[in-house]
Amino acid sequence: MRKGKDIYISFLLDFYSPMLTEKQHEALDLYYNEDLSLSEISEQWGITRQGVREIIKRGEQILTGLEEKLGLAGRFRSLEALCDRLEGLDVPDEGTKEEICGIAEQIRNII
Numbered sequence: 854m855r856k857g858k859d860i861y862i863s864f865l866l867d868f869y870s871p872m873l874t875e876k877q878h879e880a881l882d883l884y885y886n887e888d889l890s891l892s893e894i895s896e897q898w899g900i901t902r903q904g905v906r907e908i909i910k911r912g913e914q915i916l917t918g919l920e921e922k923l924g925l926a927g928r929f930r931s932l933e934a935l936c937d938r939l940e941g942l943d944v945p946d947e948g949t950k951e952e953i954c955g956i957a958e959q960i961r962n963i964i
Contacts, residue, residue, distance in 0.1 A: 865916040877912035
């Protein structure tokens with residue numbers, strides 16, 4: 854089972870990966886999304902386990918720093934939650950319900 858921090862870093866990676874070096878992106882992807890260990894990555898790359906850890910730590914710092922400054926991932930989550938609330942509203946009129954769901958879908962397409 855993945856830990857909360859793991860999911861959070863994966864989520865941030867979706868938003869900010871273009872801001873990382875290719876090596877940082879690949880290391881974070883292998884570690885968080887592909888669930889490879891530091892040892893497995895270090896064997897693949899021919900570097901020390903500590904070297905891999907430093908690349909990952911630096912990438913994490915960049916991702917969390919960007920989110921602190923820009924907040925794009927947090928805004929995305931908030932908009933998704935609002936869309937879910939809209940779609941879950943108990944509206945007696947079926948036409949209105951369809952319109953609300955359509956608006957929520959448009960918002961999702963924008964984000």
